Amino acid sequence: MTQHSPKSPQFFLTSPSPCPYLEGQHERKVFTHLVGEKASEMNDLLTQGGFRRSQNIAYRPACETCRACVSVRILADQFEPSKNMRRIAGVNTDLVGVETHAEPTSEQYSLFRRYLDARHNKGGMSEMTVLDYAMMVEDTHVPTSIIEYRRRGPDSFFTGRGEGPLIAVALSDRMADGFSMVYSFFDPEQTRRSLGTWMILDHIQRARSEGLPHVYLGYWVEGSRKMEYKTRFRPQEHLTASGWELYED
Template identity: 50%
Template sequence: MRHTLPLTPQFYVTAPQPCPYLEGRMERKLFTALQGENAAELNDSLSAQGFRRSQNVLYRPSCADCAACLSARIDVAAFTPSRSQRRILRRSSKLERRATSPWATEDQYALFRRYLDSRHADGGMADMDVFEFAAMIEETPIRSRVIEYTDPDTDALIGVCLTDVLGDGVSMVYSFYTPDRPRDGLGNYIILDHIDIAREAGLPYVYLGYWVPGSQKMGYKARFSGLEVYLGGSWQKLKDPESFEPDTHPLSNDPIAEQVANIALPDMARTRD
């Protein structure tokens, strides 16, 4: 007997756990599996509705009493670098970029460990071993690339970004970089370079993940002009991040069943033809 995957994605909700961004709050995620021959179409569709990819799972915050986490993307055509961002570009202008297939290496993992130990020693990924790291990089059912940045003078690996190529942009799934060059602003440089990557490819957006007003960890994303956030079912330009008030009211989110019902899915039957 032949078994096939369901054409309509099945959505699930995680159990509540402490929020890593806002103290005293609990987070919960709505998620679905990303698999099958229509994985790319599903990823494109849900990414445009605020979802993010982690290996073969797509997820979106769906907290019971808070809606502060907002999916963020940069409108490439509307982006203009600030003075400080131009300095960052000059400082790292000699770095060499190389795009490779999503394949994990020992050099990548060594840099990843140094980055975590320096920047996120108490984070959720702190205990990730080499096998889990390889899974994060390699387990992708869609078109993904590993973007490596090297110092041409030493040939040392300076930064890495796991990047998905979407129909309307590039999605920065996860990036890490050497902690030895704090003045260079390498995290911001990798975003700035991805704006160039999207522009070179004729793609309109760079997807950054989530921006959380009030969270210092996520504050840097609001410093990019042309930023849009997914709010109330549509993408909206973020005009003044300083005056933006996160929605933390207990009735912020719709019930799960209503959220799922409002998700627009690609026509799986049509894409199979």
């Protein structure tokens, strides 16, 4: 078994593969392992430096001819929702999000499968089994939570919990300066709710309530329709060669 020292992380480079966002492009990634007592501290530093986490791996693009992937973080304490976002928040006032330990359940996987089959049936995650899903949730050495969203019930005011079937799920890392949204999925039939946007709004509110300045959204790729939604949350910063800078289009 390969040993990885948390005190001196080693970085590796992947082979080129087809880019999932821009047709005709190829991607490469630089990555390292997040393990040991310093994993949380390392995850904070790497995320602030443009890395993303997947299980116990931190990675970032290292493409030879393309710099389209840009790290994005929302300035939670300065965030101002648009009119449409306020409408989405109003539509979802009947939902309650409960933060729990990062533990997979069969109910989560059932919703995850429905989401993939409806939204990403040809993507790289489309063949994920229940064991793959469990690894995605559990294989972490950093503070990670699952937030489950359900409808409010008659006792929710007292218990803080929703009732009924699971409607949406967010897998998130808690960092020293905010939240990093690792992955989220939802009931694909609940189109009226715009649940993807709603979960980001909920994370912004959670960050503000805890005095945390940022919500990290991963990468934005200009020209990719899949990524367009990320620039709607203003103000936000993009990581450039000069550091984090306020994004203005």
